[in-house]
Amino acid sequence: MAMDASEIERMIRAGIPGADVRIEDLRGDGDHYAAIVTAGAFVGKSRVMQHRMVQDALQGKLGTDLHALQIHTRTPDNTDKGTIQ
C-alpha cells in the first residue's frame, strides 16, 4: 500500500507544473512522508485551496495508498518558512 517517494514527487510535479517538490521520508520506512511544495500557482490562494491542489495532483492516493503524508505548501517568496521539525 505504500508509495515510493519518487512517485509522490512525480505526481505532484505533473499536477502542479513548475512546482518545486521536496519529499522527506520521515521515519525511513517508506510509509511516512512529508512533501514540501513551493509553487507560484499557490499565490493568492488559501491554505485549504493550496492543499487541495496537492491532493488533486495525487489523484486519490491520499487517504488510501498514502496514509501519512504531511503537506507543507509555500509560495516562492515565502520559502524561508519551509522548515519542518
Place this chain on the structure above:
Amino acid sequence: MTAPVFDRIKKDLAENDVVLYMKGTPVFPQCGFSAAVVQILSILQVPFKGVDILPDAELRQGIKDFTNWPTIPQLYVKGEFVGGCDIVREMYESNELQAMLKEKGITFRDQSAA
C-alpha cells in the same frame, strides 16, 4: 446529493462552535495527526466537540465527501472548514489560528496577551 449523514454533520456543526472530526476521542486519540490537533486545541483551551469517525463507516466516508477533503482529522469553526492537521499546525505556529478564533468570537487562552 444530500445523504442523511450530511444532515448529521450539519447538525453537529450548527450546534457546536468548534468541531473536530478525528480518529479516536480527545482523551484517547487513535492517530498521531488527530492527537496533534487535540493538543493544539488543548493548549489554547478551546472548548470543542470531538467526533470519533472510526466506529461509524458512514460518517468516516461522509465527512470526506462533505468537504471534499480526503483525510482525517478535520477541524471546523462556526461551521466552516479550517483544515487538517498540517494546516492547523501551521496556523497555530504563525498565530493565524488564534487570530481566526478571536475574529469568530471563540473563547480561548490567548498566550500573547498573558
